[in-house]
Amino acid sequence: MDAITTPAAHTEFDAIIDTDGRIEPRDEMPDAYRKTLIRQIAQHAHSEIIGMQPEGNWISRAPSLKRKAILMAKVQDEAGHGLYLYAAAETLGVDRAELLDKLHTGRQKYSSIFNYPTLTWADIGAIGWLVDGAAITNQVPLCRCSYGPYGRAMVRICKEESFHQRQGFELLLTLMRGTPAQQEMAQDAVNRWWYPSIAMFGPPDSASTHTEQSMQWGIKRFSNDELRQKFVDMTVPQSEVLGVTLPDPDLRWNDERGHYDYAPPDYDELFRVIKGDGPCNRQRVERRVAAHEEGAWVREAAAAYAVKRAAEAELAA
């Protein structure tokens, strides 16, 4: 909240970081630390909210009541995660309304993975398995983020997230054990979601500008490539259990490295989609803005009601 004003205060912040302690809301902190966190937490929150859309797309068409219930619960969790994260961001002195406004006007972003369409039911499985899998790989280290409220929100989120990945995997497993049409559906979804999922970890370390400072400050614990490799190593054996083929002919175990070799995603495409040139960018934001604008009269009504009741209470007191 407060910019560093005295050398003594700076040492305090550094001392906490150096001993891997936690910075809490009203501690003194470098302005850049605060700004970076606000942006990162907000964009994480926006990702959860926007992420509700590609999956929410299939709630009304879920092919069994059990799957419908699971999907509704998952999308509901995502709304909840967004809310936990906005709450964490607000401890840094911003208002949720400001952050939403930045999302609506494109000044803050969300994970570009959600700019891809969910074309079939199998996409729901692929998102759970691959996208949530990648998100978890990213998020577990964040549980130890130097900023207390963010780390704590992440602990809560990670606990809930494990069901998300499992249901996605299980959904695909059911398809792969099903009819030829279902197997085709599953493979087709994996073909479309694999590269965008590994692109979720961001640009390669060689091209990433913010990493060093974020790592120094305990916001980021592992580099993009480290996390990406971890995800690939975890996911390949899972694909073998599923019986799907990951669409990467260069994918193979490298004994020397002790990791899987894999073809990188198209980073040019990643940057294009981040900039706005993806299949669903416009509709994701439009839908979000529409909900917000169409809901304005509701929010105003609730606020007006609260004012009236408060006024009555005062008169009565």
Add this chain to the structure above:
Amino acid sequence: MSDWPLWEVFVRARRGLSHNHVGSLHAPDAQMALRNARDLYTRRNEGVSIWVVPASAITASSPDEKDAFFDPAGDKAYRHPTFYDLPDEVQHL
């Protein structure tokens, strides 16, 4: 757009435990805040009791005052049970 104020949420997970701060949310008034908190923070049976407090009502100590406010407790080690060296055969202490 009308802003709904911020509320801090405290949940008691089980009887025997105290209320813990779990996060915050926006709601137009206390009644809705309580209900929203129930939806947001106790979906997985995580609570038997919820408190919601307007964030503006919370008075916090300032980190600047830390030395005077908190440090004196730090050197009074006799307040901590580990300070006392008791013979092993003493039970229930």
Add this chain to the structure above:
Amino acid sequence: MSTLTSLDARARYVLALGDDALIMSHRLGEWITHAPQLEEDVALANLGLDLLGQARSLLTYAGELEGAGRDEDALAYLRDERDFLNLQVVEVPNGDFAVTIARLFVFSAYQYELYARLVDSRDETLAAIAAKAIKEVTYHRDHATQWVLRLGDGTAESHQRMQAGLDRIWPYVAEIFVADPTVADAVGDGVAVDVAVLREPWERYVTPMIEEGTLTVPEPAFRAAGGRQGIHTEAMGYLLAEMQHLHQAHPGATW
């Protein structure tokens, strides 16, 4: 596939209650990502999940009573419009938030009275379902009420929309309390609740709340009817087309 006339009274009764919950849940689910505040996305999803749970229990039981091997999914996804027994009030389109709240208010208040009495059903399974559901719908009714008050007594715009919402929904109220003669036996057996007795307690709750919200109880000229006989509104066809399409496109598949 057995036609509904061959269902005995008890199976038919349970199926109707299940259809109410199923279709209502579906409509609530449509609000996800569209709600006026994120906290409300969470709340409406909660309500939708509760109702889906009720639907699954009731449909599963109806299938067992029918004894023709139909499970919850066969009943939800393979019946045509004329074989659904839900009240029309649950199927009408969501409209704006006020219309949705008006519908939720009317329906949850009815479910409250229903389940409060169904806990005493001579059918143990139904009684158990009701015992769980009454806790849920107590909350649903409360949630709807909070919004009726806030929208009714909020701003001029919200008041006008809330009144319009009630006006839009009220033609579907009368049907809720009309006894379905084909389940008379189930009522006589002490298994089913006689809906006719629910109107008065329902009004005793609903009317003061509407008035507290500075709203007026509508007096509609038109009264919808026929849901329990499989006569629905034009909206039902579209709803089912969307809901059932994927399941029907892959006959016999497991999901």
